[in-house]
Amino acid sequence: xxxQGKKIVLGVTGGIAAYxxxxxxxxxxxxxxxxxxxxxKEATQFVTELTFREISGQPVAVDMWxxxxxFNVEHIALAQxxxxxxxxxxxxxxxxKAAVGIADDMLSTTLLATKAPIYVAPAMNTNMYxxxxxQRNIAELRSRGFHIIEPAAGHLACGTSGKGRLxxxxxxxxxxxxxxxxxxxxxxPLTCQDLTGQLTGQKILVTAGGTIEPLDPVRYIGNRSTxxxxxxxxxxxxxxxxxxxxxxxxxxxxDPAGVRVIRIETARQMREAVLAEFPKAAAVIxxxxxxxxxxxxxxxxKIKKSEDDLTLHLVRNPxxxxxxxxxxxxxxxxxxxxxxxxxxxxxxxxLAKKNLDFIVANDVSEADAGFGVETxxxxxxxxxxxxxxxxxxxxxxLAGIILDHVAEVLEK
Ligand code: PMT
Numbered sequence: 001x002x003x004q005g006k007k008i009v010l011g012v013t014g015g016i017a018a019y020x021x022x023x024x025x026x027x028x029x030x031x032x033x034x035x036x037x038x039x040x041k042e043a044t045q046f047v048t049e050l051t052f053r054e055i056s057g058q059p060v061a062v063d064m065w066x067x068x069x070x071f072n073v074e075h076i077a078l079a080q081x082x083x084x085x086x087x088x089x090x091x092x093x094x095x096x097k098a099a100v101g102i103a104d105d106m107l108s109t110t111l112l113a114t115k116a117p118i119y120v121a122p123a124m125n126t127n128m129y130x131x132x133x134x135q136r137n138i139a140e141l142r143s144r145g146f147h148i149i150e151p152a153a154g155h156l157a158c159g160t161s162g163k164g165r166l167x168x169x170x171x172x173x174x175x176x177x178x179x180x181x182x183x184x185x186x187x188x189p190l191t192c193q194d195l196t197g198q199l200t201g202q203k204i205l206v207t208a209g210g211t212i213e214p215l216d217p218v219r220y221i222g223n224r225s226t227x228x229x230x231x232x233x234x235x236x237x238x239x240x241x242x243x244x245x246x247x248x249x250x251x252x253x254x255d256p257a258g259v260r261v262i263r264i265e266t267a268r269q270m271r272e273a274v275l276a277e278f279p280k281a282a283a284v285i286x287x288x289x290x291x292x293x294x295x296x297x298x299x300x301x302k303i304k305k306s307e308d309d310l311t312l313h314l315v316r317n318p319x320x321x322x323x324x325x326x327x328x329x330x331x332x333x334x335x336x337x338x339x340x341x342x343x344x345x346x347x348x349x350x351l352a353k354k355n356l357d358f359i360v361a362n363d364v365s366e367a368d369a370g371f372g373v374e375t376x377x378x379x380x381x382x383x384x385x386x387x388x389x390x391x392x393x394x395x396x397x398l399a400g401i402i403l404d405h406v407a408e409v410l411e412k
Contacts, residue, residue: 001032006180008033009078009114011087011107012052013094014042017123017166019391021088022047023401025055026388027173033180036078037061038107040094047391054389061106079113084180087111088149089123089166092134098146099137117179121149121172126162149175170404198407200241205281206234207274207288207320209249211267215312216299224371225289227251229336232399233285234259240403245281247273249288267291267317274320283332283406286321287360289371293317325355332357332409334402340365347381357409358382360402368392380405 008028012021025035037052038061052060061078087094087107094107098120103109111118120141128134129151142148149172152165166172208230210223227248234246235256244259247270255261262277264270267290278284293314303310321335333356337347340363347361361379364370369377369392376398379389382405390401 002177002181003028004032006033006083007036007081008176008180009036009038009082009085009110009116011085011090011094011111012037012039012043012047013087013089013091013107014040014045015089015091015123015166016046017089018043018046019393019397020166020169022051022055022390023169023388023404024086024088024172025052026386027169028176029056030386031173031177034058036081038078038110040105040107042091042093051389051391063106076113079110079116082114082116084176085111085114085116085118086121086172086176087119088121088172090120092122092124092128092131092137095120095122095134095137095141099140117147118145119147119149119176119179121166122151122164123166124151124164126164129164130162147179168404170408197241199237199403199410202242202282202410203245203277203280204234204237204242204406205245205247205274205277205284206230206237207247207270207284207286207290208234209251210289211249211270211291211317212265213267213291213294213317214265214298215295216301216303218302221291221293221295221314223289223291225249226372227253228372228374229376229395229398230285230287231256232395233287233402236396236399236403240407242282245277247277247288267294267320271318271320271323274324278324278327278331281331282410283334284324285334285402285406286324287336289338290320291317292319319354321354321356325353328355332406334358334360334406336360336362338362338364338370344379344381344387347379348385351381351383356383358405361387 012018028035035056036058037056049060097108098111103112151163152167153163209227210225212220212222214220231253234244238244238258246259246261248261248263262273264273294317296313296315335354335356337350337359339346343361343363347359351359359381362370368375375392376395377392379387381387
């Protein structure tokens with residue numbers, strides 16, 4: 001708990017990268033810090049105040065004039081309690097306001113009032129970042145002692161590529177921790193890690209899609225999984241240098257580049273493929289929707305309809321993940337829990353029963369999350385019981401978050 005007793009005020013401004021600030025809070029708390037979040041009104045368009053309240057365990061300040069019980073959130077109080085102030089993501093707007101001393105909301109006012117060291121992580125479209133006005137404002141902040149955490153280069157949410165991406169939360173937390181524990185950062189630039197080779201040398205086994213269980217030569221029992229979530233994880237793991245094996249149920253998706261794909265149809269075929277790959281895997285991420293039951297018998301010929309109703313007799317399929325949990329040696333095991341009610345409660349039960357390192361709780365009752373869609377909304381729960389909620393984001397972005405956690409457990 002290297003940040004035990006440290007108080008950090010985190011300013012979150014209105015950029016698409018605001019969701020990454022949720023993970024920053026989670027990581028800072030894990031390291032023992034007390035984190036107070038100030039959001040600009042624009043930031044609340046991207047992530048709710050409630051998410052930050054839940055994850056920080058503290059009231060969240062947005063409005064200068066709102067009445068908050070339990071805690072004095074006046075800008076002066078926050079400015080004074082901070083051992084360090086961090087703004088992540090910092091838009092061109094907050095940078096400009098800080099550069100000229102505008103104080104027209106809770107965040108900009110607290111910035112002016114604090115004497116704590118201030119770390120700023122700009123994140124915006126490349127053209128905005130490179131604009132001479134923004135560059136002049138950043139230079140102004142530097143000259144006044146602000147610490148600027150360089151943005152990363154890469155694919156940006158606005159569809160372009162270039163400099164302007166918020167560095168990964170793990171890197172921002174590393175920089176903040178070093179600052180608060182007086183580590184010498186002079187030899188380390190305040191920049192992000194390149195995650196491209198992060199998982200090099202590690203074999204990652206991913207399952208994706210739904211299994212199908214035949215009834216006869218033309219019919220089957222299936223589910224709504226398209227494989228998108230698992231394919232996004234496999235693709236990102238390969239991009240980070242892992243040797244990736246993807247065991248996939250039927251899908252229309254193309255094989256991700258650099259990934260060995262094993263196609264299966266039934267739960268029992270998935271079990272066989274997974275068990276064969278398991279011994280050499282460093283981590284297994286089971287995002288597949290596996291049928292818990294299958295028809296007791298598969299008719300050799302197409303079942304003919306009659307005047308009577310038809311009753312199907314189903315038998316239990318093996319629980320692959322449970323079996324891996326029993327066999328597990330060095331492997332990091334990640335499960336998913338797709339639920340329509342009591343999501344967190346059921347996810348916690350599966351985490352314990354299947355002996356997982358962490359579980360991705362997925363509320364599939366929401367139209368924009370879970371099966372089929374390009375986006376998802378998840379909560380990560382680890383073995384210690386810690387739960388981190390994430391706002392709605394693309395499955396690709398969530399894949400990165402899940403792999404960050406895998407990498408962290410692997411490192412340990
Ligand atoms: O494919 P998409 O359209 O992108 O949708 C993504 C998703 C909704 C399928 C995915 O995000 C998700 O939630 N996957 C888990 C689905 C599921 O079946 O969850 P479950 O709660 O029933 O199973 C719990 C865990 O045990 C899962 O990791 C599952 O892979 C595993 N399991 C379940 C049953 C079984 N017989 N064997 C297993 O290994």
